[in-house]
Each structure stands twice: as structure tokens, then as C-alpha cells.
Amino acid sequence: MSPAAADDQYAQAIEDFDALRQILPTFRSARAWLRDADYFSHRIKSFVAPGVQITKGVVRDNAVCAVANKGCNTHASVRMLTDAGNGDDAMVLARVLLETAVIFRWMMIDQPYRLDLYCLSSALFKRRWTQLAVQHFSHESRLVADAKAALSAEDSAVVEAAFGNVAYRWTRERQLDGTFVEYSFEAMLKDIQKADGTSATNDFMYDVSYFMHSAHAHATADGMRQFKTLGREQFFTCQLGFNDGNCTLALQGANTYLCWLLGHVAAYLGLRDIEAELDQWFTKMKTRQSAQKKALHGTA
Secondary structure (H helix, E strand, C coil): CCHHHHHHHHHHHHHHHHHHHCCCHHHHHCCCCCCCCECCCHHHHCCCCCCCCCCCCECHHHHHHHHHHHHHHHHHHHHHHHHCCCHHHHHHHHHHHHHHHHHHHHHHHCCCHHHHHHHHHHHHHHHHHHHHHHHHCCCCHHHHHHHHHCCCHHHHHHHHHHHCCCCCCCCEEECCCCCEEECCHHHHHHHHHHHHCCHHHHHHHHHHHHHHHHHHHCCCHHHHCCCHHHHHCCCCCCCCCCCCCCHHHHHHHHHHHHHHHHHHHHHHHCCHHHHHHHHHHHHHHHHHHHHHHHHHCCCC
């Protein structure tokens, strides 16, 4: 690809980025009310130890809003990195955004149960921090006391009911017999595929998109080969510049993943007009990309 063609592709990704960001204020103007806390799913309450009084609930709408905001922030961060020419780290953040979108879609398949698990994951991490504080900071009595105080007896009982004896993983579902089924990222995609019936799209996400981003996130040898200037160096250096070769790919991916995430957020909130606007953005984006590819290969 010529430098001019590469610049044109990145310029188009920026145009798509800007158009997508213009949709964000419509969520606030739609005035979707953030509802108060609600009761836990019965599938969690049924495993709470007898005699434990449950006084708290889950604020599901706040969790949904938080996930949407995280996705929008990550999307903006990808653009900052690509504008700076740092395509490698932009690919890492694009993977984070893909994971955020997948997790949200997976939660929406079985709500409110899975959304409740997500809300309770903060208490799960509090429990783990208490364990770590006791294990590693026993000489700091104040720190240990504060960690224990942050996790109430009610929190502990609900976390045990929801997650059992696990350190971190919250994407696990308790069965009627008390056993657990755990979900990896790949298992989430298969669950989404089963629910949506879009096997080609979801297979592509894991087999291609996630694979490509992971090479950078995990510093694999393939990802390291992206430092194309290294072959011209004679001496060891820690000052190689950024590689901009993946900037367009990272920004295009981030645009797609945020659109996917926000589309499902809009569906959760019942904002059909915003859903339609996001669908229109996606259709236009894919049409322009297809036209660019045809022009690049001389088939237009």
C-alpha cells in the first residue's frame, strides 16, 4: 500500500471516529433514568446461608452506565495513541474495548442474573483483597483492619452465595446442584454466537480480531516483529520510536467495538432511536471501507 493510500485509510477511520463520537451526547439527551437498587436475582439469594439478612441490593443501571463510560474512554484513548503514531499500544487498548463489548453482550443474554454477578464482582475483589492483606501485610494491623471492615458479613455471605470459593473470576454461574460453570472469553463468544445466530461474525472476532490484538497485548514474538526499525540498529537501544503501521487497524477496530457495545447499551435502556442511529453509522462505515478496498485493488 502506498503512503498516500495508508493516509487516506487513516483519515477515513478518523472521520468514522468523529461521527461515532457525535452520537454519544444523545444518550444524555434521551434522559434514561438511572434506577435505584433492586433485589438480587433469586438464583443468588437461594444460596445465601440461612439466617443471613439481606438488606442491600444491586444498582444495575449504574453498572451499565459505568461499562458504557469505560468503553467510551478507552475508545478516546485509542485515538490519542494512534494520532501519536503508537499503533502497537493502540492495538492493546482496542483489545480491551473488544473485551468490554463482549462481556457486556454476554451479560445481556441472561439478565438480571449475569448483571448481578458483575455488580457483585466488586465485593468479590474486596474479599480477595482482605485475604491478600492478611497474607502479605500482617505487620500492618491498620491496613488489615481496614480491609476486613470494608467487607461486611452480609457482603461475605452474598459473595459466597454467588461465587463460592474463588479468588477473582466472576464469570461463573452456579448451577442448581451448587457446582459452577466458568466462562472464558472464548466461551462467552460461543454463548453470544448461540444467542445471536451470527457465527461468522463471532468466529471472526475470536479467530481474527482477538488473535491480532492479543499479539500486542501479550508481547508475543509476532507482536515484537512490528518494530520494523530494529533491523537497522547496530547497537542495543531502549529508545526505539513508535510504530504507526497498526494505527488504522486499531482505530477501525475500536470504532467497531464501541458501536457494538453502545448498540447493546441502547437496547438495554430501550433507546430504539439511538440503536437505529448506531446501525446507520455502522452500515455507512462498512460501505466506505468496502469502497476503499475496491479502489485500492483497482476493482472500483
